Structures are given as structure tokens and as C-alpha cells.
Amino acid sequence: MAIDDLLDEHEQGERVRSWLRNNALTLVGGVVLGIAVIYGWRWWGEHRLKQDHQVHAAYEQAIRQTEAGADGASAALSGQEGVYATLAALRVAKVQVEAGKVDEAVATLRGIDADPTLQPLVTQRLAQLLNATGKQDEALKLLEGETDSAALELRGDALLASGKRDEARGEYGKALTALDVASPARRRLELKLQDAGGHVPDPAEPI
Template structure:
């Protein structure tokens, strides 16, 4: 090998050492960050998986309590689910618990269960309707009216009418039923019941149909 070649190799190796001295720390840092990110992702997946597994266990406890008519135990499991990270298990368990509480004649407990639910969009609307029906059934139609004030779908308008009817306000109830009929599909299965409510409130189905 020629001396010039040796000098070139020596010069090249010195350049490499010099570049590593300048950039080695940043390269090492990048590797450490990358390893840390991978480890962090794996840890998050493990933690998230563990939490979901625990949520599934509590959900099963809630179902067993409901099926065994041990509603207090079911309620404890639901509270544990609600205290954890947001997941569908908590919402499903709460809805089923509320139904079981209503069936058991525990309307106040069912109201508390439903009011603890905070869902998105139309799902919250359905929960509000259930709450409103329970409020009417427990002699609190004024609270039901306040709750449904922002809803204008046919089901909410009908329940609003029920609340007004419970207050003895037949004219106002009739107006709500008429609005509900206007927003309800002609083939909807609940239309016949709504028409009956309208007639009981002093309205006429034919007159309502003509205004549609």
C-alpha cells in the first residue's frame, strides 16, 4: 500500500473521529429517545390493556349483580367503572342497572344512575328522555320540562307533552303532541299512540295531518 494511500486512510479516520466527537452525543441521544419511545408505547399498551381487562371484570360483576337482583352490588361495580378511564363498559352497565332499578321500583336510584351518565350527541338525548319519563312518573313534570327544553325531536316533544298533561295543561300538551306528529314519520310504529294522546288532549288527528 502506498504512503499516500495510508495518509488518505489516516486522514479519513481522523475526519470520522472528528465527526463523531461533534455529532456522537446527538446520535446517542436520538437512539435513547427512540428506545424510550418504544418502551413508553409498550408500557402504555400494557397499562391500557390492564385497565380494559379490569373494566371487563367490573362489568361482569355488575351484570351478575343485576341478574341476581343484587342491585347494591351492581351499583358498586358501576361506580368503580365510572371512576376509571372512560370506556363503554361503564355506560352499558349504568344503562342496564338503571333499567333493573326501574323494574325493582327504585325510581330515585335509577334517576341517580342515569344522571351520572355523560354521553355524546344523540345518545345523551336518549338518556335525557329516560330521565324525563322517570321524572314524570315520580311527580316531577316541571323538572322533565326543563330537561327537555333544548330537544326538538319527536320523542322529546311527545314526552314534553306528557309532562304538560301531567300538570293539567291540556292546551299546551296538545301543541307539543302536534309538533311531535309533524316531525314523526307517517309509518312510525309509535304514531298511533301519539295520535291517541293528541285526541285525549282535545286535538284531532285529521286537522294535524292537514297542517303537515
């Protein structure tokens, strides 16, 4: 090997060592950050799994209480959050309604800290129960500003039950406009509109 080659290798080695000295903190920081991300992700996964187990246990307890005729089942789900918790609470409310415990179902729905993606469903279920128990004013207030077809239909139901046929007709008409032509709910809405004294237009005809 020539002397020049040895000098080149020595120079290259010095450059590498110099670069490592200058960038040691950055390298160490990157490694530490990578390890932190890995462990943080693992911790988050285990935390979510633990939360799901807690929600499932609370859900099972609430269902057992309801089926056994005990009161206060919704308290078992208090403080639970997330999509799974919201779905569990909706299921508990359904079981409570089937058991004739409508007031408890209302309490369960009111107590849900709903995931944003499921909030409209929770709101509509609650409004449906409020309508069924003669609390139309509360249902209307709850649905104020909602533009979803199901919410508009529930507003129509509340107004019709309150004797406000003209306003109910308007809400049913808007609900039909917002509803897909092929929706299975369309026929039910058409009947409600007719019952309120409205005219069911052709799908291509503006309401």
C-alpha cells in the first residue's frame, strides 16, 4: 500500500472522528428520542387496552344490573370515554328501554361523554326518548341547529306532538330534502309529512 493511500485513510479517519465529536449530542438525542417513541407507543397501546377492559367490565355490570331489575345501572359507566364507551352506553340505554326503565335510559344518555363521531347518534337517541316521554320542548332544544335528516324528522315529531302542524310539516319537508332518494326511511317520512297535512313531492320536485 502506498504512503499516499495511508495518509488518505488517516485523513478520512480523522474526518469521521471529528464529525462524530461534533454531532455526538445530536446522535445520542436521536437515539433517545427513538427509544422514547417506541416505549411511548407501547405504553399508549397498553393504556388503551386497559381502558377498553375497564369499559367492558363496566358495560357488563350495567347490563347485569338492568336485567336484574336494579336501579342506577348508568352509574357503572360514569367517567368512561371513547368510542367503545359510547357504544357501550348506547347499548345499556337500549336494554333499559326494553326493560321499561325509560327514565334511567334518559339518564344514561345524558351522562355519556360521547366520542365526537357518535355525538349526533347519542343526541338523536336522547331526543327520541324525550319525545316518547312527552318532553317535546327539551327535545327541540336539544336538536336546535341540527341539519341531519334524522334530527329534522325528530324535530318534526316533537312539533307535531305539540300541536304545531305547520312547523312540523316544514321540518318533515326539510328532512325529506336531506334524505337520499333510496333511503328505507323515506317512506316513513312521506307518511309523516302527509299526516301533518303536507304534500309528498316527486323526488325531482323541490319541497
